[in-house]
Amino acid sequence: MQHLIVLPVVLPLVAGILLLYRRQGATRAKRLVGVVATAALVVVGFALVARAAGGEVTYYALGDWQPPFGIVLVLDRLSALMVLLTAVLALGAVVFACAGDDERGSNFHGLFQWQLMGINGAFLTGDLFNLFVFFEVLLLASYALLLHGGGKARIQAGVHYVVLNLAGSSLFLIAVGVLYGATGTLNMADMAVRLAELPDERAGLVTAGGLMLLVVFGLKAAILPLYFWLPRAYAAAPAPVAALFAIMTKVGIYAILRVYSLVFGDHAGPLADLEQAWVWWLSLGTLVVAGVGVLAARDLRLLVAYLVLVSVGTLLAGIGMGSPAAVSALLYYLIHTTLITGGLFLLAELIGLQRGKAGTRLVRGRPLHQGGWLAGLFFVGAVAVAGLPPLSGAIGKALMMAAAEGGQRAWLWPILLGTGLCALIALSRAGSTLFWRSQGEPMGLPLPRRQWFGVAWLLGASPLLVALAGPVSDYTRATAEQLANPQVVVNALLNDAGGTP
Amino acid sequence: MESLYAITTGVLTACGLYLVLRGRTFPVVVGLTLLSYAVNLFLFSMGGLTTDGAAILDGPADYADPLPQALVLTAIVIGFAMTAFVVILAMRARSEAGNDHVDGRKHEDGEGRP
Numbered sequence: 001m002q003h004l005i006v007l008p009v010v011l012p013l014v015a016g017i018l019l020l021y022r023r024q025g026a027t028r029a030k031r032l033v034g035v036v037a038t039a040a041l042v043v044v045g046f047a048l049v050a051r052a053a054g055g056e057v058t059y060y061a062l063g064d065w066q067p068p069f070g071i072v073l074v075l076d077r078l079s080a081l082m083v084l085l086t087a088v089l090a091l092g093a094v095v096f097a098c099a100g101d102d103e104r105g106s107n108f109h110g111l112f113q114w115q116l117m118g119i120n121g122a123f124l125t126g127d128l129f130n131l132f133v134f135f136e137v138l139l140l141a142s143y144a145l146l147l148h149g150g151g152k153a154r155i156q157a158g159v160h161y162v163v164l165n166l167a168g169s170s171l172f173l174i175a176v177g178v179l180y181g182a183t184g185t186l187n188m189a190d191m192a193v194r195l196a197e198l199p200d201e202r203a204g205l206v207t208a209g210g211l212m213l214l215v216v217f218g219l220k221a222a223i224l225p226l227y228f229w230l231p232r233a234y235a236a237a238p239a240p241v242a243a244l245f246a247i248m249t250k251v252g253i254y255a256i257l258r259v260y261s262l263v264f265g266d267h268a269g270p271l272a273d274l275e276q277a278w279v280w281w282l283s284l285g286t287l288v289v290a291g292v293g294v295l296a297a298r299d300l301r302l303l304v305a306y307l308v309l310v311s312v313g314t315l316l317a318g319i320g321m322g323s324p325a326a327v328s329a330l331l332y333y334l335i336h337t338t339l340i341t342g343g344l345f346l347l348a349e350l351i352g353l354q355r356g357k358a359g360t361r362l363v364r365g366r367p368l369h370q371g372g373w374l375a376g377l378f379f380v381g382a383v384a385v386a387g388l389p390p391l392s393g394a395i396g397k398a399l400m401m402a403a404a405e406g407g408q409r410a411w412l413w414p415i416l417l418g419t420g421l422c423a424l425i426a427l428s429r430a431g432s433t434l435f436w437r438s439q440g441e442p443m444g445l446p447l448p449r450r451q452w453f454g455v456a457w458l459l460g461a462s463p464l465l466v467a468l469a470g471p472v473s474d475y476t477r478a479t480a481e482q483l484a485n486p487q488v489v490v491n492a493l494l495n496d497a498g499g500t501p
Numbered sequence: 502m503e504s505l506y507a508i509t510t511g512v513l514t515a516c517g518l519y520l521v522l523r524g525r526t527f528p529v530v531v532g533l534t535l536l537s538y539a540v541n542l543f544l545f546s547m548g549g550l551t552t553d554g555a556a557i558l559d560g561p562a563d564y565a566d567p568l569p570q571a572l573v574l575t576a577i578v579i580g581f582a583m584t585a586f587v588v589i590l591a592m593r594a595r596s597e598a599g600n601d602h603v604d605g606r607k608h609e610d611g612e613g614r615p
Contacts, residue, residue: 129572129575133575133579136579140582140583140586143586143590147590147593151597152597152598152605155590155593155594156597156598156604156605158590159526159590159591159594159603160603162586162587162590163521163529163533163587166533166537166587167533167536169579169583170517170533170536170537170539170540173540173543173572173576174540174543174544176544176572177547177569177572178547180547180569180572181547181548186568
């Protein structure tokens, strides 16, 4: 299976092209192709994780142009984990969409597959410019998906989202240009080697380029001063798209983790850990602002969007701490938060569908037709996302807090726990309003089974993550160790002539 | 040549940034276009400025770095497609909201009135 590494990019691409057949109609066939392709991606994800779990770094040189000159896809523990996570999340979202959301506009399934292609490519690529290209692929698909179904709120949020991301892309190109000009390479592993021998007069240039990249990734990840686009866009997006977008902020987190651990690792001398101080303080700021936003939200979707922001702050704090233990904790938390917030977006849609005119707004409305089941799922999701035992959020947060050292504890513990409290208050208030403060006769139709499946698939990940906490945290710990030692990647890519195709 | 090139890139970037920060969608789109021109010029200069050099490494003679040229080509294609998309999006926003303000507000200064 020498071509296994390229499958997560090629499979959605081919499926997306197949799905272009006829703009409207052929609904059943399109749904089948979309779901089968996404399910196949889950299988590929498991195969990649099994291959990477041994600790060996393998690469796929496109067109057999060997690194550092050719473009490579690199498979290590981190990228395998992210691809699998994307596929699992996407399967829940696409099955949910098959209940009818995909018919509100054209080409939903094709765009969905291309979005997956961009995300998987960004996770796998080992080349800085290629990272830009895959970012553009996933953004292009996300622009169209965000507007799927139309409507004033979506268009308004879309204008902000598109303009901001285009400006961000320009900045990305400038940063890549600066780094290429200073080091003469775009391959990340090669850049790491060259930074070790960087002439002093170019250090300033590389610092500027590196920090500009942080701004770009920060925009994608929605760090404190750059997050204003997120709540509105996520709250306006159609539910399955919002659920898939739960991985988009994590693409930014992944890029920060990857670029700064590989390129700006310990070997880079004075340039090592360029981002750490920035990320640490900004992450704490993000947490505080997100906590306020969670309390202030008057709509369930907006509330969940701010919960995404909470998770971004928590994850960034893990990067800011920088130790392998913190990175391991953040990876565990990342799996949990991606699936749970994705599931909550889907659940919010279900609740909105049954409340008639009140929708997801947190006001008195009619009682829900299937209120018991929905309330049960909401309870599971709320416990998981607020970080209460016995679900996975508590384990993630406990790992994170245990990883903090010395002075970091004084900052992280109160802020992280305080934000958790904010989330708890806001969620219990939302839950009691949605399920108890109701009057009139229940209305609305029973919900389709596919939607229930989507929500249960994603929220069910939380108990599963608790049951499998041992193996999962073993894997994340091994991943963090691999990340802390970038020499492995460098050796695999640059000193291993031939071998893999 | 270097200073002229640098000034051109700088002026384009400054104009682009100024226009992106405007309140109406049309200047914003023009600003994004200018910004992408500036970025393309900037990327192009990153391999060093050479005149009359072939884009291949051919002995010790003067050559132009081919990689930035390939990058610029990619960036131009993506930038062009995106401009087309933003124009359509701005028109949709204009027809949905009834005005061309980026926030969809009627009054650009937004003071006093909702």
